[in-house]
Amino acid sequence: MISSMLKLIIYLFVFSSFIKPLAAASTNKLIIKPSVCMVKKFGDSCQMTVKVMWHNEQPTDACLFQNDSRLTCWQNVRDINTDLDILLDQDMKFTLKSNDKILAYQKIKINTMLPKKYRRRLRADWSIF
Amino acid sequence: MKYYLLLLLLFSEFCAAECEKVSDSCAEVGEWEFSLAVGAGVYTNPLNGGDNIPLVVIPKISYYGERLFFENNTLGYTVFDNDDLVISAITLLNHEKAYFTRWHPQNIFIESLSSGITTDVSFVEESHQQKVNIQDVSSRRWAIDAGIQFNWFIDQATDVQVQILHDINDVYNGFNSQVELTRLMSFKQLPNTVMSFSIGANVKSKGLVDYYYGTSPTKDSNVEQDFQGKLSINPYFRLVLMHQLSERWHAKLHLKRVFLDNNMFDSPLVKDSHISTVFAGVSYDF
Numbered sequence: 001m002i003s004s005m006l007k008l009i010i011y012l013f014v015f016s017s018f019i020k021p022l023a024a025a026s027t028n029k030l031i032i033k034p035s036v037c038m039v040k041k042f043g044d045s046c047q048m049t050v051k052v053m054w055h056n057e058q059p060t061d062a063c064l065f066q067n068d069s070r071l072t073c074w075q076n077v078r079d080i081n082t083d084l085d086i087l088l089d090q091d092m093k094f095t096l097k098s099n100d101k102i103l104a105y106q107k108i109k110i111n112t113m114l115p116k117k118y119r120r121r122l123r124a125d126w127s128i129f
Numbered sequence: 130m131k132y133y134l135l136l137l138l139l140f141s142e143f144c145a146a147e148c149e150k151v152s153d154s155c156a157e158v159g160e161w162e163f164s165l166a167v168g169a170g171v172y173t174n175p176l177n178g179g180d181n182i183p184l185v186v187i188p189k190i191s192y193y194g195e196r197l198f199f200e201n202n203t204l205g206y207t208v209f210d211n212d213d214l215v216i217s218a219i220t221l222l223n224h225e226k227a228y229f230t231r232w233h234p235q236n237i238f239i240e241s242l243s244s245g246i247t248t249d250v251s252f253v254e255e256s257h258q259q260k261v262n263i264q265d266v267s268s269r270r271w272a273i274d275a276g277i278q279f280n281w282f283i284d285q286a287t288d289v290q291v292q293i294l295h296d297i298n299d300v301y302n303g304f305n306s307q308v309e310l311t312r313l314m315s316f317k318q319l320p321n322t323v324m325s326f327s328i329g330a331n332v333k334s335k336g337l338v339d340y341y342y343g344t345s346p347t348k349d350s351n352v353e354q355d356f357q358g359k360l361s362i363n364p365y366f367r368l369v370l371m372h373q374l375s376e377r378w379h380a381k382l383h384l385k386r387v388f389l390d391n392n393m394f395d396s397p398l399v400k401d402s403h404i405s406t407v408f409a410g411v412s413y414d415f
Binding site for chain 2: 042
């Protein structure tokens with residue numbers, strides 16, 4: 001009986017050692033919703049309010065960057081749950097950094113409602129020659 | 130009344146057959162496209178004293194709007210577009226003057242290697258009559274042509290193009306026309322490779338041939354010969370082989386030969402009975 005209990009404890013310990021990093025990883029993930037912005041046609045800029053969520057076990061100073069430009073910073077923060085107005089004219093990467101160390105990132109994509117249109121070319125390739 | 134109906138037909142029917150997917154024969158509407166080809170080649174000059182043009186760097190610019198388009202040196206406006214037929218009003222720079230000069234827009238990025246490949250008139254075989262060098266004749270002017278272009282799409286891989294043009298800046302006061310049949314082919318054995326083969330003919334009116342290739346003692350003070358131009362029909366073929374290396378890089382082979390008929394070849398200015406274009410290189414789409 002004792003030996004089976006011991007085995008169970010060992011199994012639980014081993015199993016928990018796998019689970020813990022996964023759980024930590026999921027809490028460290030930067031979540032920005034929505035992650036897709038719809039525009040009417042290709043080339044249009046997109047302006048929208050997104051919800052930014054992030055959690056960390058330890059309090060830390062963190063700044064959110066849109067590609068290379070800094071949007072906002074938090075000091076000594078464990079939980080981020082805020083609304084943010086963003087403007088993008090192409091697919092962009094949002095990165096949460098702490099003193100140049102990347103904590104997490106997420107991409108926001110631009111999708112067009114109208115698909116790109118194509119038409120037939122009317123002159124042969126290099127017809128100038 | 131019948132002209133009104135024709136105009137109504139031309140301007141009302143506009144149900145363009147859209148390209149279903151991205152391919153080299155389709156252009157994205159509303160986007161400028163720019164590509165640069167780098168390689169080695171030559172565009173021969175059939176005139177006495179004219180330089181062959183080395184082809185080293187070849188830029189290509191195109192734009193297709195809903196109706197407006199610009200491709201190479203052609204500016205056009207499509208007035209009729211359905212599944213099989215596209216009719217456009219076009220204007221373009223006539224390239225005839227390019228044989229008489231070195232600063233044609235198509236040569237902007239091309240290095241001059243003229244000293245190495247210029248044919249010296251003194252070594253030219255005098256086969257049919259005494260030759261006349263382009264330096265001995267009066268300066269020819271640039272002509273701007275305008276007219277109508279028909280594109281008849283027979284099937285997905287075959288099309289016929291007809292251009293009927295007239296100069297609009299009172300240079301040669303004549304017509305020129307081009308008829309061309311193009312067939313696109315791909316091969317199972319060569320994936321990502323497309324071959325385009327064209328046969329066609331350039332038709333040049335008496336006025337054009339006479340202005341550019343005619344000679345007379347009254348027009349050209351250093352020339353004794355009198356040569357009157359006549360309507361000229363010059364057939365040609367073009368072969369373009371293109372292999373996609375990556376999303377933006379292509380390897381390209383371009384061959385073209387124009388055969389000059391006697392009405393042009395008989396001009397004392399003309400030394401060759403054909404004009405050849407050969408280019409092999411790579412191109413990058415920006």
